[in-house]
Amino acid sequence: MWCPACRIELPEEARFCLRCGLAADGSPKPEAAPDPLLPSLTKALGRQYQIERLLGRGGMGAVYLATEPALERKVAIKVLPPESGGTSESRERFVKEARIAAKLSHPNIVPLHTFGEVDGMLYFVMGYIRGESVGARLRKQGRLPIADTRRILMEIADALSYAHSLGIVHRDIKPDNILLEEGTGRALLTDFGVAKAAWTKQMATSEGVVLGTPPYMSPEQARGETLVDGRSDIYSLGIMGYAMVAGRLPFEGATPSDLPMKHLSAEAPPLSTLAPDAPVELASALTRCLAKRPDDRWPDAATLRAALTPPDEDETPPAMQGLSFVFWRILAEAGCMLLLAAWGWGQHRPA
Secondary structure, three states: OEOOOOOOEOOOOOOEOOOOOOEOOOEOOOOOOOOOHHHHHHHHHOOOOEEEEEEEEEOOEEEEEEEEOOOOEEEEEEEOOOOOOOOHHHHHHHHHHHHHHHOOOOOOEOOEEEEEEEOOEEEEEEEOOOEEEHHHHHHHHOOOOHHHHHHHHHHHHHHHHHHHHOOEEOOOOOHHHEEEEOOOOOEEEOOOOOOEEOOOOOOOOOOOOOOOOHHHOOHHHHOOOOOOOHHHHHHHHHHHHHHHHHOOOOOOOOOHHHHHHHHHHOOOOOHHHHOOOOOHHHHHHHHHHOOOOHHHOOOOHHHHHHHHOOOOOOOOOHHHHHHHHHHHHHHHHHHHHHHHHHHHHHHHOOO
16 A cells, blocks of 8 residues: 555555555555656766665655765765756755755764755755665554664654754654664664754744644644744654554544644543553653643753663763773772771871
8 A cells, every 4th residue: 555645655554644644545556757857967966976766755855876986885865856946945945954964963863975056956965874764664564662662762862952952953853754774773863854943044934834744743833833942853753752652643634734733732642552561651751742832841852862761771871881880990999998008007006
């Protein structure tokens, strides 16, 4: 079964698309259409990059897999298609996304390598993450193991804490924007196409314009507010975590337009009823993410990350644990030497 709008495969039992929220109607696999952008892209960038295939297409561009022969590495190239790049607004948004991504350097955020324009075609080159998205894994498995869910959420909370500290709000946290590295399982955040940056001189959107993906947008996004902060991303991450634990979204609608009202007024079914095996503290952390009022959510991503940490897990990094052991050993040995010195002085002091 396939989503008629997103053209992505859905689980057989799916009632809606996890990407756009559209009701699943049993559509057959759509036929692949010829890619009109590939020849012009190959012509424009063929000297520096060997374009291999299309990885994905969205509202703000198409992403291709390529090889950079000079450095012998795979890269992902995001391109603003001509049909989307004809307006100054779309070009400004694309440049803004590249500038935001260029300011981010974090192990859980896909890195940006370079930006350019060839023959009027805007593009930027990103690190290629071999693996799959959380969305793809959810579509295959329905739900994720608790340990994997917790780790992914903690890593993305780390990434958001870093981005928020720089004044960047992602505004489109969803499973398809989280990539899982093959082999390590490391989660990486990508696609800052609708992100808001504190340093931008103009608002990226007008009041009342709704940005984001309906199944994952915060209540303030559903109202079309422009002054959203990091707590909006926390809400969206909570929705994603809920889907990973329960195997379904907390709010469903026949069409994407039904979902904003659900985010504004409906309460999510308790996770304990949908996933009885979910640890109480994890369910509680996700439930707080879904509070309608931003003030009732976790105050920041770092606090959320701490709440997601298993109660019996030592958060001290392994390297620091080793340093701590050495420190305490030195301290203990110094204490013993002081005690021996004091004992010796006591034994030999004048009567």
